[in-house]
Amino acid sequence: MSHSQAAAIFNKDEKKVNWHDKALWFVRHKRDKAAHSVTGWEALRNLGQGIKAHTLSNLDNYLIQFEENALKNGVQVHWAKNADEHNKIVHSILKAHNAKKVVKSKSMLTEECHLNPFLEADGIEVIDTDLGERIVQLAKEPPSHIVLPAIHKTKEDVDALFQEHLGTKPCAGDPQYLTGEARKHLREKFVNADAAITGVNFAIADTGGFVVCTNEGNADMGAHLAPVHIACMGIEKIIPKQEHLGVFLRLLGRSATGQHITTFSSHFRKPREGAKMHIVIVDNGRTEQLSRPDFRASLQCIRCGACMNTCPIYRRSGGHSYDATIPGPIGSILSPGKDLTKHSTLPFASTLCGSCSDVCPVKIDIHTQLYKWRQIITKEVPQPFVKKSSMKFMGTMFAKPATFEKVGKAARWSLRNLPKGVINSKPNVWGNARDLPSGPEESFDEWYKKRKKDE
């Protein structure tokens, strides 16, 4: 389904759209306050962008350095070319430890690799422990946002889900009761887990350590209780030095939710005594994206979600309309790199307003990349005949003033003289909900010529 079709369906319930829009705008607003309270915010963005750009152009070296240091720390390091390899590696580690029950903290990479179904097919229980993630997991849906995975669900939705799956009492969506019940349910899972899987927000080359940011402390709970910790990271998560971490932690919390810093920034470096720690480093199409100069900067992303919250289209179409693991503006430039045909409508799901690029803490030129994908898509993916031929026609018309004048005249005449019913009939999508301008007698050009003559 194209983005516009999915968005049209989402828009059938205008109240829900308004609610979704306001909920995310609230987060954007909090982000503004937090960003504006930092003197030198723009300088911090420049620094973040600079460090990321530098890292991307030396990615191989930093990854090798990271591996060396991680090995020295007693961590086992694995490399995965794609999603399948990643899943198999994680599976084999779990098998080797005879792990049947896994707690996972939120990780978009494991979503991207579809790890859960892969493990579940072998009878392994995987519990997502981030509250939002757990909600969508119970609803058997993918997350609709990378920071707020269940933002499309109201508290009443959650109430109903918990009643069905956790046996809670009806509570009219009382958030305190619901979180309390979720906590009880998750505690039990944490205590009995055989292994914990976490994502990685930042991996530090010069120490071999890594940092996981959560607001609920669920990564900590998982990793500190289970005998095995598997951390899965994309190759772009690396930063060169420990001292760079402060830049990104400051940018991340504020951009994501308007917090000064995420509640938990958990630093991991080596396995605790008697426990095991594994890191799986995943490519899955990232090297290919890196090889495209126009789109390389998309790998700078620190997954704060700010571009989603600010995007007026995302706010009104919902994350699922993007049909991709990473939705919204950043997803619309990452996804076509993976499957151009499947995601060919995403770069068009934008007015190119540029708000995403301005809000991005690492200054990814998102809207410029959307424009560039459009140029590629119209060449490489078959386009509707009407669109193609009308563009060709317009191209010729605008190169020839005489044709432009004739066409303009005819259009104005139709707008003035044809009945509204004809003008706003089906093929004119504009007219479904909007009136067209009235079609003046005289164009500016004609008026100007007359005026000159009269002089």
Place this chain on the structure above:
Amino acid sequence: MKVGLFIPCYINQLYPQVGKATLELLEKLNVDVVYPSGQTCCGQPMANSGYENESVGACTHFVNNFKTFDYIVTPSGSCAYHVKKHFDVIPQTEDVINVRNNVYELCDFILNVLKIKDVGASFPYKVGIHKSCHGLRGLRLGSCSEKVTPEYSYIGELLAEVTGTEIIKLSREDECCGFGGTFAVAEEAISVKMGKDRVQDHLDHGAEVITATDTSCLMHLEGLITRNKQPLKVLHIAEILNSVN
């Protein structure tokens, strides 16, 4: 100083009054302004739809029309931005580079080239400013709410000097209206919803008129306002700056 006036294709055909107001305003400000006839379009509709190649003819034609002027002024932030940002589809001759450097959105030109703030207009209404995105985040005609920079707004500065005008504050200062060229048709549902919300923000704050640097945004908003019979008018900023009561 020789100034060439660029009137975007849809203003030429559908909103000639915006072109007239722009011309009259510039003449009032003693600018030696010429409208080269036979001009068409900056090429933006094709390029933003992914058909940059089809825009080459329009770009070349644009440069030929305007290469002899010191400045090119247009009542459209989005067209000026397009010339600056996307004219690299044609070979970068000296003429092309000059045209790209010298193209100005109207308010930017009045304020920063002519260095005039008070254009002597009078317009006693409550006005909401819709900051059209391409002018705002492309040409930086004002500060953007996402960035932590000093606040300014070219359109706001000019409007503040207009006798009788009360500028109203909006809840969302610089949210997109949802026009976006072919987006308005390809993503109709979202486009319409964005437009409705934009109109509502103005109504909620008691605006009588919505103004902008771009008629394209206003065409979209006007289409919704007339269809829904709402008590609002749209006027391009040139029309307000050119009015005397």
